[in-house]
Amino acid sequence: MRIVRFPFAGVLALCMLLASLGTMLMAQAPAPGAPEQAQPANAASASGDSTMPDGNGAPLTKNDLDAWLDGYMPYAIGDGDIAGAVVVVVKDGEILTQRGFGYADVESRTPVDPEKTLFRPGSVSKLITWTAVMQQVEQGKIDLDADINQYLDFEIPAYDGQPVTMRQLMTHTAGFEEQVKDLIGSDRDAIPPYDELLKRWIPRRIFAPGTTPAYSNYGTSLAGYIVERVSGEPFDDYVERHIFGPLGMDNSSFRQPLPANLQPNMATGYDKMSGEVVPFEIVGPAPAGSMSSTGEDMARFMMAHLNNGELNGNRILKPETARYMHTTATTLLPPLDRMMMGFFETNINDERVIAHLGDLGGFHTSLHLFMDEDVGLYASFNSGGEEGAVNGVRINLFTEFADRYFPGDPITSRVPPEESARHAQMLAGNWVASRRADSTFLNITQLIGQSTVSVGPDGELILPPGMGLAGRPAKWVEVEPFVWQDLNSHTRLAARVEDGEVTRFSLSIMSAFTVFERPVWYKNAALLMPLIGAALVILLLTALLWPVRALVRRHYGAPLPLEGRQRLGYRLSRLAALLMVLVLVGWGVLITMMFADLTNLGGAFDAITIVLQVLTLVVFIGGLAVFAWYLWQVWTGRRRWTAKVWSVLLLLAGIVMVWLAAAFHLFGIGTNY
Numbered sequence: 001m002r003i004v005r006f007p008f009a010g011v012l013a014l015c016m017l018l019a020s021l022g023t024m025l026m027a028q029a030p031a032p033g034a035p036e037q038a039q040p041a042n043a044a045s046a047s048g049d050s051t052m053p054d055g056n057g058a059p060l061t062k063n064d065l066d067a068w069l070d071g072y073m074p075y076a077i078g079d080g081d082i083a084g085a086v087v088v089v090v091k092d093g094e095i096l097t098q099r100g101f102g103y104a105d106v107e108s109r110t111p112v113d114p115e116k117t118l119f120r121p122g123s124v125s126k127l128i129t130w131t132a133v134m135q136q137v138e139q140g141k142i143d144l145d146a147d148i149n150q151y152l153d154f155e156i157p158a159y160d161g162q163p164v165t166m167r168q169l170m171t172h173t174a175g176f177e178e179q180v181k182d183l184i185g186s187d188r189d190a191i192p193p194y195d196e197l198l199k200r201w202i203p204r205r206i207f208a209p210g211t212t213p214a215y216s217n218y219g220t221s222l223a224g225y226i227v228e229r230v231s232g233e234p235f236d237d238y239v240e241r242h243i244f245g246p247l248g249m250d251n252s253s254f255r256q257p258l259p260a261n262l263q264p265n266m267a268t269g270y271d272k273m274s275g276e277v278v279p280f281e282i283v284g285p286a287p288a289g290s291m292s293s294t295g296e297d298m299a300r301f302m303m304a305h306l307n308n309g310e311l312n313g314n315r316i317l318k319p320e321t322a323r324y325m326h327t328t329a330t331t332l333l334p335p336l337d338r339m340m341m342g343f344f345e346t347n348i349n350d351e352r353v354i355a356h357l358g359d360l361g362g363f364h365t366s367l368h369l370f371m372d373e374d375v376g377l378y379a380s381f382n383s384g385g386e387e388g389a390v391n392g393v394r395i396n397l398f399t400e401f402a403d404r405y406f407p408g409d410p411i412t413s414r415v416p417p418e419e420s421a422r423h424a425q426m427l428a429g430n431w432v433a434s435r436r437a438d439s440t441f442l443n444i445t446q447l448i449g450q451s452t453v454s455v456g457p458d459g460e461l462i463l464p465p466g467m468g469l470a471g472r473p474a475k476w477v478e479v480e481p482f483v484w485q486d487l488n489s490h491t492r493l494a495a496r497v498e499d500g501e502v503t504r505f506s507l508s509i510m511s512a513f514t515v516f517e518r519p520v521w522y523k524n525a526a527l528l529m530p531l532i533g534a535a536l537v538i539l540l541l542t543a544l545l546w547p548v549r550a551l552v553r554r555h556y557g558a559p560l561p562l563e564g565r566q567r568l569g570y571r572l573s574r575l576a577a578l579l580m581v582l583v584l585v586g587w588g589v590l591i592t593m594m595f596a597d598l599t600n601l602g603g604a605f606d607a608i609t610i611v612l613q614v615l616t617l618v619v620f621i622g623g624l625a626v627f628a629w630y631l632w633q634v635w636t637g638r639r640r641w642t643a644k645v646w647s648v649l650l651l652l653a654g655i656v657m658v659w660l661a662a663a664f665h666l667f668g669i670g671t672n673y
Contacts, residue, residue, distance in 0.1 A: 057405040060375065062097050065089060068404060072397065073101045080389030083273040083382050084112045086119060086295035087397070090376040093307055095299045104267040104382065112382075114295035116265045118251060118258070119380035120281065121298065121365040122358025125254065125291035126220050128239055128301070130170055130325070130342025131316060132227045135242060138321050141230040142166055151226045154198075159205040166226070168209050169219040171330040171339040172513045175207035176216045177438040181673050182284035183217065184361060184598040188257060191602065194221050194235075194286040195228075201672035204439040213332060213339060214434040215513040217288040224287025235287055246314040247300045252293040256282045266292060269362015270383035278362030289358060295378065298367065302376030306369055326354055326371060333504065335483060336494045336511035343369075344512030348399065348490055349408030357394070357509075361598055364390040368398050370406065377401055392472065395509070399490045411485055415478040421459025423482055426502045427495055428455050430526050431516035440673040441613070444664040445591060450525045451516060461493075467507065523663050532660060535653035536581065542650060543578035566633050573630040573650060576623035580657050583615050587666065606671040616666045624654040 058064055069087060077085055084102030088095065100112030136142040142151065147163035149155050156164050159175055168174040179201070185191040192200070203218055228235045236254045244252050253259055257280060258266055269278035283290040300311055305326070309317030317325070329338040329345070337345035343354035346368055355368040365380040379397055381390045415423065430450040437443050454462045461476040461484055474486040476493065482502070484493040495505035506515040521527065553560060562570055590608060594600045631647040661667050 057403075057407045060089075060091060060096070060405045065097050066099070068401075069097070069099055069101075072400065073099070076393045076397070077102050077273075077381070077385075080385035080393055081272040081274055081383070082385040082390055082393065083270050084267065085379060085381045086112050086114045086117065088114060088295040088299045088302075088376075088378045089401075090299050090303050090306070092374050093303055093311075095296070095303075098295050098299060100295070102273075106268070106270065106273055112267065113265075116251065116294060118262060118266045118292045118294055119365065119382060120269065120292050120360050120363040121367070121380055122289045122360045122363060123217075124298075124356045124358040124365050124367050125287070125289045126358075127305075127342060127356050127367070128243055128254075128291060129220055129224045129227070129287040131243055131305075132235075132239055133166060133170065133223050134317055134321050134325050134341070136227055136230050137166075138318055142226065144170075148222070148226060151229050152222075153229070154202075156202060156222075157205070159207075159209055162209050164205075164209060164219075166223065167341075169216075169223045170341050172213050172215050172219060173207075173210050173330060173332075173339075174216065174219050175205040175209050175212065176203045176214065176218055177206045178214075178216075178436055178442075179203040179218045179285075179673070180437070180442070180601050181671075182602050184284065185282045185602050186279040186599050188282050191282045191284050194284060195225055197284050198222055198225055206438045207434065210330075211332070212434050213330075213511075213513045213515055214436075216435075217285045220288035221285030227287075243301075243316055244297075246316055247297075247304055247311050248314075249293065249297040249300055252291060252297045254286060254290045254292075256280075256286065256290050258292055262292065265294075267363075267382045269360065271362070272383050272385050275383075278360075281360050281362065283360070289360065295380070298378045298380075299376070302367065302369060302378060306371070306374050306376055326369075330512075333494055333496060333506050333511055333515060336492060336506055337508050339512040344509075346398070346509055348402045349406050351402065351406050351408075353402075364394060366394045366398060370402075373406065375405075388466075391466075395489075402490075411479050413479050415481060417459060419481075420478040421455065423478060423495075424455045424459055424461040426497070427453050427461065427505060429453060430519055430524055431505070432519045432523075433514050433516055435514045437673060439665060439668075440670070441587075441609070441665050441668060442591070442673045444587065444666060446519070447523065447525055447528060447660075447664060450519060452526075463493075522659070528660065528663075531656045535656040536584075538649050538653040539577040539581050539657075542574055542646075543581060546574035546578075566637060569626070569630040569633045572626045573647075576619065576626045576654075577650065579615075579619045580623050580654070583612065583619050584657070584660075586612050586615070603671070609671050610669065613666070613669050616661050617669075620654075620658050620661050620667075624651075624658050627651040627654040 073085060073087065082102065083106050084100070084104055086098070086100050088098040090096060098114035100114050100117065102112060104110045104112045104117045133142060137144060144167040145165050148166055148169070149163060164174045181201070182191050182197055198218070198221060207214060224235050227238060231238050233241070239254055243249070251262060251265070253262060257263070266280065269281070270276065271278060304311040304316055305322065308319040309315055309322035325341040326343065328341050331338050337347060340354055343356060346353045346355040351373065352371045353368050354371060355366065358365040363380060363382055364384060368377045370376070377398060379394055381394065384390050385393070430452050432446050432450055436446055451464050451467060456462050463474060463476070465473070472488045474491065475488050476484040476486055479485045482495040482497055486492070490508070492508040493505060494511070495502045497503070504515045504517045519525070560567060590605060590612060594605060627650045631651050634643050634647040
């Protein structure tokens with residue numbers, strides 16, 4: 001599965017902020033039950049070609065490929081502090097090469113064996129689930145455009161009267177917000193079965209169905225449950241009988257923990273080769289990412305899909321169903337990569353490529369099918385590497401493979417500089433991803449995690465480092481109106497313009513399942529962060545100067561020149577300021593700890609979460625009331641002008657704190673997120 005990556009650095013920055021005075025992706029043939037008007041894929045769309053050489057590529061032979069991999073992989077994983085990897089390439093229905101690099105286990109120096117070593121492909125597991133769904137579509141047990149509630153024993157609420165359909169689940173357009181509780185764990189007994197997770201809390205639908213790609217592990221897990229319900233077989237049994245068995249994928253399993261016969265060959269996961277071991281991860285929404293498999297088994301799966309559902313005489317999909325799955329696109333932000341039926345496009349060099357990526361804490365994977373070349377590329381790594389180096393390694397493996405064997409022509413078109421600078425300025429500002437927690441306290445991560453787009457001195461577009469996924473600094477040029485190309489990679493960016501304003505944008509590879517939109521004004525970090533910083537300075541100075549002034553008075557023997565209610569108001573206002581800061585620091589520490597170790601996304605901090613929610617409600621609302629009372633006392637009493645000014649500032653700081661808590665759902669009481 002693709003793990004949600006909340007901005008850890010941003011959350012840490014929040015804690016530092018609090019502690020230092022305010023300074024965190026052919027033609028169609030209709031499948032059974034599928035409408036005829038679905039859109040065919042366009043091989044010319046997608047990821048960009050600016051760095052491609054002219055002419056024909058190198059011959060895709062085993063000798064040439066092995067020599068190239070020997071030059072690329074050892075250096076890439078060594079430089080990135082990555083423990084090991086498996087790379088498999090299939091062509092014309094055969095395995096062209098399958099290679100192991102580095103170590104399956106660092107301590108024992110066990111090498112990676114592509115035939116035996118199991119890796120965890122994460123969200124690439126979803127392709128198995130979507131294949132199972134299409135098998136049930138073939139059999140008439142699932143209608144892609146029917147309300148999925150007819151297949152469930154619980155109800156998914158409608159959005160403005162509109163239900164969820166299986167097509168929307170397969171294209172990540174059902175509109176669900178992010179759900180992360182019990183996403184990952186290391187103790188099987190501590191993670192509820194996936195069907196219980198589905199029913200425990202249904203994430204809110206925050207987008208109208210079919211309008212906005214928002215990647216959803218919950219949605220895929222829901223689809224797996226529907227397969228289980230309509231087939232009458234437990235999900236793990238189903239995929240073993242109807243997909244793994246027919247394809248000869250004998251070393252693959254969705255089961256957690258692994259069956260005893262597979263456990264000895266399971267690779268060890270690491271955060272990085274020189275770092276900590278990541279224990280075998282239990283994926284809560286299992287159909288979305290719990291598979292373990294070898295490189296050789298994944299080669300079989302790729303060859304079956306490249307051959308329209310058949311391998312060695314064994315068929316898992318009818319040809320028309322497979323073609324429908326591979327070519328039916330949801331186009332929401334042309335000309336970028338689009339979502340197919342479970343696969344997403346990663347088109348490159350005018351090649352039609354469908355793919356999926358996946359991540360767990362200790363494993364990172366990519367699978368790409370060059371549909372018109374009958375070629376598949378699969379790579380899986382058992383560590384993230386230094387500063388997430390694996391992301392650049394796997395993306396560059398794909399792009400450099402494509403450049404070597406299927407090169408394209410460079411893009412030479414350019415938008416005139418003055419017009420390009422104006423378009424870049426229209427894109428400038430803060431943006432939030434469509435894949436996000438929206439109705440729970442984790443929405444606070446979207447404050448620090450907003451992406452800021454800016455414009456350079458020559459009118460060039462500037463994005464946050466690493467946003468393009470390739471692991472290289474980006475140099476953006478506008479190649480057609482509101483379409484930018486990174487000259488240092490294949491990454492493309494495109495924006496949608498409505499009524500003269502840019503309303504959303506995305507980048508190739510992620511554009512199929514995530515877009516960026518403007519935050520609502522009251523959640524915009526450009527407005528809120530300066531206000532929060534100023535409020536924290538005021539609150540901290542108020543809290544810190546309280547004991548300092550008391551010590552000074554004690555030293556000189558001077559009494560506090562306030563009596564009765566004025567003294568009480570003074571002291572309560574100082575206590576409220578201190579408590580507000582402490583509560584906000586508590587939230588920063590809690591969220592940092594939760595995402596520093598994803599196993600903490602279970603119930604480990606439920607009690608602390610409830611305590612913080614209650615304290616936030618009492619302290620922020622009560623504190624604001626105290627500040628208002630104190631201001632009234634100061635302005636109706638005979639107090640100096642400095643006290644009057646400070647009482648106003650305290651009230652304004654309290655308003656900002658209540659604004660922050662209300663806007664980002666810190667006032668809610670509950671432990672589902």
